[in-house]
Amino acid sequence: xxxxxxxxxxxxxxxxxxxxxxxxxxxxxxxxxxxxxxxxxxxxxxxxxxxxxxxxxxxxxxxxxxxxxxxxxxxxxxxxxxxxxxxxxxxxxxxxxxxxxxxxxxxxxxxxxxxxxxxxxxxxxxxxxxxxxxxxxxxxxxxxxxxxxxxxxxxxxxxxxxxxxxxxxxxxxxxxxxxxxxxxxxxxxxxxxxxxxxxxxxxxxxxxxxxxxxxxxxxxxxxxxxxxxxxxxxxxxxxxxxxxxxxxxxxxxxxxxxxxxxxxxxxxxxxxxxxxxxxxxxxxxxxxxxxxxxxxxxxxxxxxxxxxxxxxxxxxxxxxxxxxxxxxxxxxxxxxxxxxxxxxxxxxxxxxxxxxxxxxxxxxxxxxxxxxxxxxxxxxxxxxxxxxxxxxxxxxxxxxxxxxxxxxxxxxxxxxxxxxxxxxxxxxxxxxxxxxxxxxxxxxxxxxxxxxxxxxxxxxxxxxxxxxxxxxxxxxxxxxxxxxxxxxxxxxxxxxxxxxxxxxxxxxxxxxxxxxxxxxxxxxxxxxxxxxxxxxxxxxxxxxxxxxxxxxxxxxxxxxxxxxxxxxxxxxxxxxxxxxxxxxxxxxxxxxxxxxxxxxxxxxxxxxxxxxxxxxxxxxxxxxxxxxxxxxxxxxxxxxxxxxxxxxxxxxxxxxxxxxxxxxxxxxxxxxxxxxxxxxxxxxxxxxxxxxxxxxxxxxxxxxxxxxxxxxxxxxxxxxxxxxxxxxxxxxxxxxxxxxxxxxxxxxxxxxxxxxxxxxxxxxxxxxxxxxxxxxxxxxxxxxxxxxxxxxxxxxxxxxxxxxxxxxxxxxxxxxxxxxxxxxxxxxxxxxxxxxxxxxxxxxxxxxxxxxx
Numbered sequence: 001x002x003x004x005x006x007x008x009x010x011x012x013x014x015x016x017x018x019x020x021x022x023x024x025x026x027x028x029x030x031x032x033x034x035x036x037x038x039x040x041x042x043x044x045x046x047x048x049x050x051x052x053x054x055x056x057x058x059x060x061x062x063x064x065x066x067x068x069x070x071x072x073x074x075x076x077x078x079x080x081x082x083x084x085x086x087x088x089x090x091x092x093x094x095x096x097x098x099x100x101x102x103x104x105x106x107x108x109x110x111x112x113x114x115x116x117x118x119x120x121x122x123x124x125x126x127x128x129x130x131x132x133x134x135x136x137x138x139x140x141x142x143x144x145x146x147x148x149x150x151x152x153x154x155x156x157x158x159x160x161x162x163x164x165x166x167x168x169x170x171x172x173x174x175x176x177x178x179x180x181x182x183x184x185x186x187x188x189x190x191x192x193x194x195x196x197x198x199x200x201x202x203x204x205x206x207x208x209x210x211x212x213x214x215x216x217x218x219x220x221x222x223x224x225x226x227x228x229x230x231x232x233x234x235x236x237x238x239x240x241x242x243x244x245x246x247x248x249x250x251x252x253x254x255x256x257x258x259x260x261x262x263x264x265x266x267x268x269x270x271x272x273x274x275x276x277x278x279x280x281x282x283x284x285x286x287x288x289x290x291x292x293x294x295x296x297x298x299x300x301x302x303x304x305x306x307x308x309x310x311x312x313x314x315x316x317x318x319x320x321x322x323x324x325x326x327x328x329x330x331x332x333x334x335x336x337x338x339x340x341x342x343x344x345x346x347x348x349x350x351x352x353x354x355x356x357x358x359x360x361x362x363x364x365x366x367x368x369x370x371x372x373x374x375x376x377x378x379x380x381x382x383x384x385x386x387x388x389x390x391x392x393x394x395x396x397x398x399x400x401x402x403x404x405x406x407x408x409x410x411x412x413x414x415x416x417x418x419x420x421x422x423x424x425x426x427x428x429x430x431x432x433x434x435x436x437x438x439x440x441x442x443x444x445x446x447x448x449x450x451x452x453x454x455x456x457x458x459x460x461x462x463x464x465x466x467x468x469x470x471x472x473x474x475x476x477x478x479x480x481x482x483x484x485x486x487x488x489x490x491x492x493x494x495x496x497x498x499x500x501x502x503x504x505x506x507x508x509x510x511x512x513x514x515x516x517x518x519x520x521x522x523x524x525x526x527x528x529x530x531x532x533x534x535x536x537x538x539x540x541x542x543x544x545x546x547x548x549x550x551x552x553x554x555x556x557x558x559x560x561x562x563x564x565x566x567x568x569x570x571x572x573x574x575x576x577x578x579x580x581x582x583x584x585x586x587x588x589x590x591x592x593x594x595x596x597x598x599x600x601x602x603x604x605x606x607x608x609x610x611x612x613x614x615x616x617x618x619x620x621x622x623x624x625x626x627x628x629x630x631x632x633x634x635x636x637x638x639x640x641x642x643x644x645x646x647x648x649x650x651x652x653x654x655x656x657x658x659x660x661x662x663x664x665x666x667x668x669x670x671x672x673x674x675x676x677x678x679x680x681x682x683x684x685x686x687x688x689x690x691x692x693x694x695x696x697x698x699x700x701x702x703x704x705x706x707x708x709x710x711x712x713x714x715x716x717x718x719x720x721x722x723x724x725x726x727x728x729x730x731x732x733x734x735x736x737x738x739x740x741x742x743x744x745x746x747x748x749x750x751x752x753x754x755x756x757x758x759x760x761x762x763x764x765x766x767x768x769x770x771x772x773x774x775x776x777x778x779x780x781x782x783x784x785x786x787x788x789x790x791x792x793x794x795x796x797x798x799x800x801x802x803x804x805x806x807x808x809x810x811x812x813x814x815x816x817x818x819x820x821x822x823x824x825x826x827x828x829x830x831x832x833x834x835x836x837x838x839x840x841x842x843x844x845x846x847x848x849x850x851x852x853x
Contacts (some may be wrong), residue, residue, distance in 0.1 A: 004369050004370075004841050004844045004845065004848075005369070006367050006368070006369050007367065007368055007369070008366060008367045009311070009313040009364070009365070009366050009367070010366070012310075012311050012313070014044060014134070015044060015130055015132060015134060015135055016043070016044055016045075016047060016049045016051070016052075017041050017042065017043055017044060017051050017130065018041070018042050018044055018130070018135050019039045019040060019041055019042075019129075019130055019135050019137045020040045020042060020137055020138065020180075021039070021040040021137055021138050021139075021140075022037065022038070022039050022040075022137045022138070022139045022140070023037070023038040023039075023139075023140050023141075023142075024036070024037055024038075024127075024139065024140070024141045024142065025037075025038075025142045025144075026141065026142065026143045026144065026188060027144045027145075028098075028114055028143065028144065028145035028146075028150065028190055029145075030097075030098075030099060031097040031098075031099055031100070032095065032097075033095070033096045033097070033098055033107070034061070034093065034094070034095055034096075035093070035094045035095075035096065035107075035126060035127050036091065036092075036093050036094075037090075037091070037092045037093075037094070037127040037128075037129065038089060038090070038091045039089070039090045039091075039092075039129075039137070040087070040089060040137075041087070041088055041089070041090050042086065042087050043085070043086045043087070048084070050080045050081060050082050050083075051080070051081040051083060051090075052078055052079070052080055052081075053078065053079040053081070053092070053128040053129055053130060053131075054077065054078060054079075054121070054124040054128065054129060054130070054131040055077060055078065055079055055094075055124050055125075055127070055128035055129070056077050056106075056124050056125050057101070057106070057125050058094045058095070058096065058124075058125065058126075058127065058128065059094070059095040059096070060074065060079070060092070060093070060094065060095075060128070061093030061094060061095050062091075062092075062093045063079070063081065063090075063091070063092055063093075063128075064090070064091040065081065065083060065085070065088055065089070065090055065091075066085070066088050066089055067089070067091075070083070070090070071083075077124075079092075079128040092127055092128050092129075094126065094127045094128065096125075096126070098114060101125070102759055102800040102801055103125075103800070103801055103802065103803065104117055104256055104257065104258045104761070104801060104803070105117050105118075105121075105122040105125055105258070105803065106118070106122045106123070106124075106125025106126050107125065107126050107188065108256070109256075110254040110255060110256035110257070111215065111254070111255050111256065112149075112191065112192075113150075113189065113190060113191025113192070113193075113254060114145075114150070114188065114189065114190040114191065115188075115189050115191075115252075115254050115256070115257075115269060116186065116187050116188045116189070116264075116269070117257065117258060117259070117262060117269065118183060118184045118185070118186050118187070118262075118264075119184040119185075119259075119262060120184060120312055120315075120371040120372060120375075121184070121371060121372075122184070123183035123184060123186055126186075129183055130183070131183050131184075132182070132183075132311070133182040133184060133308055133309045133310065133311060133312065133414055134182070134309075134310045134311060134414040135182060135183065136180035136181060136182055136308070136412070136413075136414060137180055137181070137183075138176075138177065138178065138179070138180050139155075139156060139157070139175075139176070139177045139181065139186060140160075140174065140175070140176045140177075141155040141156070141157075141174065141175045141176075141177075141186075141188065142172060142173070142174045143155060143172060143173050143174075143175075143188060143190060144165070144170055144171070144172040145170060145171070145172075145190050146169060146170055147164070147169060147170055147171040148169060149192065150190040150191055150192065151192050152189070152190065152191060152192065152193055152195070152213060153171070153172070153173040153190050154173075154175075154187075154188065154189040154190070154213075154250060154252065154267055155173075155175035155177075155186075155187060155188050155189075155267060156175060156177040156181070156185070156186060156187055156264060156265045156266050156267050157175050157176050157177025157178065157179075157246060157265065157266055158175065158176055158177075158178075158246055158247045158248060158266075159173060159174070159175055159248070160174050160175065160176045161173065161174035162174070177246075177265055177266065179245065179246075179265060179305070179306065179412070180412055181265050181305060181308070182308055182309075182414065185263070185264050185265050185305060185308075186264065187262070187264030187265075187267040187269055189213070189252045189254075189267065189269060191213075192216065193213040193214060193215065193216065193252070194213070194214050194215070194216055194217070194218060194219040194222075195211060195212070195213055195219075196211065196212040196213075196214070196219060196222040196223070196226055197209070197210070197211055198210040198211075198226050198230070200229075200230050200233050200234075200244070200249075202233075202237065202243045202244055203237045203243055204243060206243075206247075208233075208244055208246070208247060208248065208249055209247060209248040209249070210226060210229060210230070210248075210249050210250075211248065211249070211250045211251070212225050212226050212229075212250075212251045212252075212253070212275065213250065213251070213252040213253065214253045214272075214275060214276060215253070215255070215272070218253075218272075218276055220278060221275075221276040221277055221278050221281070221282075222253075222275065222276070224277045224278075224282075224287060224290055224291070225251060225253075225270075225274075225275045225276075225277070225290055225294055228290055228291040228294040228295065229249070229251065229294050229298060231291070231295075231333060232294060232295040232298040232299065232329060233249075233298065235295070235329050235332065235333065236298070236299060236302075236325075236329075239328070239329075239332065240302075240325070240400070240403060241400075241404075242301075242302045242407075244301060245301070245306070246265075246266045248266060249266060249268075249298075250266060250267045250268065251268045251270055251275065251294070251297075252267065252268070252269050252270065253270050253271070253272045253274075253275035253276060254269060254270070254271070254272065255271075255272045255725060255760065255762065256759070256760055256761070257269065257270070257271040257272075257761065257762075258761050258801070258803050258804060259271065259375075260273070260274050260293050261274055261293050261294075261296070261297045262297070263296075263297040263298075263300035263301070263304055263305060265301070265305050268297045268298075270293070270294075270297070271762065272725075272726060272762075273286075273289075273726055273729075273762060274289060274290050274293040274294070275290060275294075276726060277290055279690070279691040279692065280691065280692060281692055281721070281724055281726065281727050282692055282726075283691075283692045283693040283696055284658040284661060284662065284693045285693075286692075287658075288330070288334070288658075291330065291333075292326055292329075292330050293326075295325075295326045295329045295330070296322055296323065296325075296326035299322050299325045299326055299329070300318065300322050302407065303318055303321045303322045303325060304318035304319075304322055306407070306411055306412065307406065307407065307410045307411060307412075307413060307415060308413075308414045308415075309414060309415070309416075310414045310415055310416050311416075312368070312371045312374070313364055313365055313366070313368070314364060314415075314416050314417050315374060315375070315379050316363040316364055316379045316380070316383035316386075316417060316439075317415065317416065317417050317419075317420055319375075319379055319380045319383055320363060320379065320380060320382070320383020320384050320386060320387050321383070321384075321387050321420070323380050323381060323383065323384035323387075324383075324384040324387040324388055324391070327339060327340075327343055327384060327388075335598060335600055335601070335659075337549075337550035337551050337554075337598065337601055338598070338600045338601060338604060340524055340525070340551050341551055341554050341601075341604050343381070343384070343525075344525045344551070344555075345613070346377060346381050347377075347381055347382065347385060347525065347528055348613065348616060349610070349612060349613045349616055350377045350381075351377040351378055351381050351382050351444075351528070352444050352530065352616050353612075353616055353814055354376060354377055354378050354810075355378065355382075355442065355443050355444040355470070356444070356814070356816060356817075357810075357813055357814045357816070357850075358813055358846075358849045358850040358852065358853045359373070359376075359813065359845075359846055359849055359850070360378075360442045360443060360470055360471060361374065361376070361378060361442050362378075362438075362439060362440050362441055362442045363378055363379055363382050363383040363386055363417075363438070363439055364417050364439045364440060365379075366440070368845075369841055369844065369845040370806070370840075370841040370842045370844075370845050372803050372806065372842055373806055373842060373845055373846060382528055385525075385527070385528040386438045386439070386528075389435070389438070389479075389480075389481050389526070389527055389528075390402075390421075390424055390432070390435065392481045392483075392498060392526060393430060393432075393435070393479070393481055393500075394424060394428045394430055398424075398427070398428035398430065399424070399428075401427040401428060402423050402424035402425075402426075402427040402428055403423075404427065405423040405424075405426060405427035406419075406420055406423035406424070409423055410423075417439050418436070418439075421435070421436055421439075432479075434477070434478070434479040434502055435478075435479040437475075437476050437477075437478050437479075438478060438479075441468060441470070441475045441476060441478070442470040442471070442475075443468045443469060443470030443471075443475060444468065444528065444529065444530055445466050445467065445468040445475070445478060445480065445527075445528075445529040445530070446466070446467050446468065446469075446529065446530045446532060447464060447465070447466050447480065447482070447501070447522070447527075447529045447530065447531055447532065448464075448465045448466075448467075448532040448533070449462065449463065449464055449465075449519075449521055449531065449532065449533040450462075450463045450533075451463065451519060453513070453515075453516035453517070455516075457511065458511055458512055458513050458514065459509055459510065459511045459513065460486065460509070460510045460511075460513050460516065460517055461507055461508075461509050462484070462507065462508045462509075462510070462519065463505065463506070463507045463508075464482060464499070464501050464505070464506050464507075464508070465504060465505040465506075466478065466480060466501060466504060466505075466529070467504070477502070477503060477504050479500065479501070479502050480500075480501040480502075480527045480529060481498050481499075481500065481501075481526050481527055482498065482499040482500075482501045482521075482522060482526060482527065483497075483498050483499075483522060483523035483524055483526035484496070484497060484498070484499055484519065484520065484521060484522075484523065485519070485520040485523055485547060485548060485549065485552065486510065486513075486517035486518070486519055486520075487517060487518045487519075487520065487542065487543070487546050487547065488513075488514075488515060488517060489515050489518075491542065491545060491546030492546075493548050494513065494517060495510055495517070496548065498526065518539050518542045518543060519533075519539075520543055520547045520549065520552045520556075521533055523547075523549050523551070523552045524549055524551045524552065525551070525555075535556075535559055535563075537560065537563070537581055537583050537584065538583070540556045540557075540559055540560040540563075540587075541556075541560070541583055541584075541586075541587045543555075543556035544556045544557055544560065544587050544590075544591065544605075545587075545590065550598065550601050553601075553605070554601065554604050554605050557587070557588070557591070557605045558609055560584055560587060561584070561588075561608055561609065561633065561637075562609055562614060562617060564580055564581065564584050564633050565609075565614060565626075565629050565630050565633050566614075566617075566618075566629075568580075568629035568632060568633060569622060569625045569626060569629045571629075572625045572628060572629060573622065573625060578628075578629065578632050578633075580632075580633055580636040580637065580640075584637075585636070585637060585640045585641065588605075588606070588637055588641060589640070589641050589644055591605050591606070592606070592641055592644045592645060592648055592667075593644055593648075598659060599652070599657070599659035599660050599662065599663040600658065600659035600662050600663070601659075602663050603659070603662035603663045603665075603666045604662075606663075606666045606667070606670065607666055608630070608633070608634050608637075610774070610776070611623075611626060611627070611630060611776035611777065612773075612774065612776050614626060614630065615776070615817055618817070619817065620817050620818075620819075621817050621818065622819075623776075623777065623780055623818065623819075623822075627777050634670070634673050635673050635674065637670070638670040638671060638673045638674045639674050641670075642671065642674050642675075645667045645670055645671050646667075646671060646678075648663065648664075648667055649664055649667040649668060649671065649681075652664035652667070653685075658693075661691075661693045661694060661697070664694075664697070665693070665694070665697030665698075665700070665701070668681065668682065668685065668697060668698065668701045669697075669700060669701040669704055669705075671701075672701045672702070672704065672705035672707065673704070673705055676705075676707065676708070679702075679707045679708065679709055682698045682701050682702050682707060682709065682713075683698075683709050683713070685697065685698040686698035686699065686702075686713055686716075692727070692730075695717075696730060698713070699713055699714070699717065699734055700734065703734050703735075703737065703738060706738070706739075706740070714731065714734070714735065717731055718731060722754070722755060725755065725760075725762070725763070726762070728755040729762055729763065729766035730766070731755070732750060732753075732755065732756065732763070732766045732767040732770075733766045733767065733770040735747070735750060735767075736750075736766070736767050736768070736770040736771040736774075736775060737770060737771070737774055737775050738775075739775065739777055739778055740778075741778075741781075743771070743775065743778050744771075744778070744785055744786065744789050747767060747768065747771055747789070748789075750767055751767065751768075758796065758797070758800065759800065759801075761801065761804045764793075764797070764804060764808070765804070765808070768790070768793050768808065769807075769808050771786075771790075772786070772790050772808060772811045772812070773810070773811055779811060780818065780822060782821065782822070784822070784825035784826075784828075784829075787812060787825050787826050787828075787829045788829060790808070790809075790811070790812055790829070791812070791829040791832055791833060793805075793808070794808065794809055794812075794833060794843065795832075795833070795836065798833075798836065798838070798839060798840050798843055799838065802840030802841070802842040802843060803842055805840070805842065805843055806840070806842035806843055806845075806846060809833075809843060809846055809847075812826055812829060812830065812850075813826075813830070813846055813847075813850040815827065815850075816853075827850075827851065830847050830850055830851050831851065833847045834847045834848065834851060
């Protein structure tokens with residue numbers, strides 16, 4: 001496959017030319033859209049190389065150099081221009097058809113509006129350009145379009161001019177962004193929207209205009225996004241001392257979008273999923289997601305825009321750092337424990353799986369075929385964990401000093417991960433030489449802990465050893481901040497500190513102890529590693545009751561319930577009776593009855609690990625035994641605590657708070673596993689619900705227990721919400737997750753439903769993506785029908801939207817933990833994809849690497 005050329009970090013070279021200023025004249029005219037790009041080009045250094053520009057799916061109109069026709073040639077998606085000039089103006093005229101662009105990269109149509117998505121390499125679908133992040137230019141953009149159809153014409157920066165063209169019914173605007181930026185941060189939106197206006201006064205007294213653009217009729221759903229933006233701006237000033245720098249900040253919500261959102265300078269383009277919300281149509285989780293993503297994109301203004309990546313291998317420079325910042329934002333304005341638990345869950349359930357798959361890569365990859373494939377939980381979420389470890393090692397004061405140094409050195413530049421670590425090291429005085437290995441080493445480290453107590457000396461010895469193996473290769477020793485709490489036999493905390501683990505094996509000694517302590521290890525997930533320690537039931541129960549960290553109490557509950565499930569899998573395999581230890585039941589009963597615990601935390605503790613989460617805890621899995629054992633343990637737990645769950649459910653039903661709703665709905669789901677007698681409770685909650693959280697909570701309970709009322713509830717939900725796409729996404733997902741043998745037949749029928757469209761990523765992810773990633777038993781059914789169905793969908797998406805296809809293939813390439821028969825079926829599907837004559841780069845990279853394993 002000639003187009004699938006692998007690129008390597010080690011081969012990075014500075015561009016032969018750079019561009020300092022760009023003038024874009026965009027004439028939006030349907031299939032005949034014309035873009036004239038005038039660039040100020042400067043040769044870098046002494047050389048005679050041609051100017052080489054990138055371009056894809058563009059009809060080239062003309063090329064001029066200093067106003068005269070240029071000598072150029074085209075080959076393999078590149079434009080080659082021969083010149084001996086050191087500085088010149090280059091004019092390139094491009095002709096586009098945005099309506100035919102189903103990839104949703106570059107310039108395309110979204111429900112009648114023009115929209116762009118240029119990260120990572122989408123600008124080359126708009127015009128021939130030096131489309132790389134280390135080419136930073138100042139942009140001036142003129143946009144012209146029909147005024148009636150497109151009254152709003154938006155781009156980056158500040159609005160400097162606008163005018164009417166009355167004879168043609170058209171109008172124009174001109175935007176200027178004074179801050180140099182790479183082409184991936186360019187944005188353009190043109191359409192007819194409802195507009196929410198507001199303002200924010202910065203800490204220096206400047207007033208910034210804030211605008212949120214949404215589809216007609218959705219203005220009442222924009223308030224939370226606006227409030228989240230203002231909260232983000234205030235937080236970034238307070239916590240990091242960072243102030244917004246333009247006169248206007250705009251958010252536009254579009255329904256057709258491959259990503260969650262994009263941080264284009266001053267003009268953030270968002271998936272509607274992360275903007276639109278009211279209590280009737282959005283859940284508490286939706287509200288939290290909007291606040292988090294709005295914050296994330298705003299925080300990119302400094303960590304991504306003002307300082308950006310030198311090359312795409314450095315993606316975690318901006319994404320890992322900004323995920324850390326949005327996690328800290330959510331923790332500071334909400335529940336720190338619950339936000340941390342959610343981040344840990346992503347790491348353990350998704351990132352660890354990614355580390356074990358054929359596409360495993362460090363947070364700073366060494367090689368790549370298709371850059372879109374590295375927008376991963378490794379780069380983002382493990383990247384954030386690496387930043388968090390740095391924060392733990394340096395402390396808040398040292399970390400903030402490092403951030404200040406980073407901005408002072410690199411504002412307006414495109415830099416590397418090493419530049420960031422250098423700033424942190426120089427400002428704090430801490431030696432981070434060993435720590436840097438986190439950036440270049442793939443795989444999940446395994447940390448094994450053993451301990452012993454010497455009663456005669458009153459000493460507790462804790463031995464910590466580390467090892468990382470990735471793709472059969474043993475890795476180097478890492479610097480691991482290892483958070484530890486020791487509890488005495490009454491539950492009092494006697495030691496609470498962070499150990500610096502810097503060797504392959506280290507022993508730490510704690511003296512002056514009258515009894516053997518219970519150790520809370522790797523508290524708050526202080527490093528992204530797998531912990532191996534032989535906890536007893538009594539130790540885990542002790543931690544659930546007494547650990548000072550709420551996250552540690554949750555971790556103990558997960559360990560306790562997981563141990564119980566794995567014990568029963570072993571019982572099944574040995575043809576013995578399954579049981580649940582009474583201590584386990586009493587521990588969870590105690591959590592249910594503890595009125596002093598944060599209700600949202602209780603909900604997290606009662607959320608039994610999913611099948612996919614449990615699979616990530618082992619090297620191989622007996623899927624049939626897992627299904628039976630997990631179901632047994634859930635039913636036993638719910639049955640033993642039925643009275644307590646029902647009492648708390650009734651009590652919580654009187655409260656109007658997100659935590660109470662979370663606890664109430666998980667209690668309802670557990671109750672439905674016990675008996676059909678609770679079906680009336682489900683129906684009552686559904687029909688009386690005053691918000692989407694409770695409505696969906698009832699539906700989820702009915703779905704997981706497959707209650708007889710489910711068809712009627714789904715039908716009623718459809719009749720109420722059929723014209724609201726984001727709500728119908730929830731309806732599609734519910735049905736995709738039903739664990740019945742006919743679910744694939746039902747999914748095929750749903751793809752013909754009016755609410756579904758293969759051209760819309762949200763719809764595809766909600767139905768087929770949810771099935772493949774979360775309906776574990778049916779996707780991995782022994783006959784391979786789940787694999788074959790996903791493959792059929794990937795073949796379809798390969799032509800229309802390869803980026804979405806590539807992200808949906810993940811469950812198919814994570815085959816290593818399954819039995820030989822299932823592995824063979826998955827590989828057959830991958831081989832079918834490999835044999836496609838028009839396989840996209842996005843899929844080619846993942847398929848070939850998986851089959852090479």
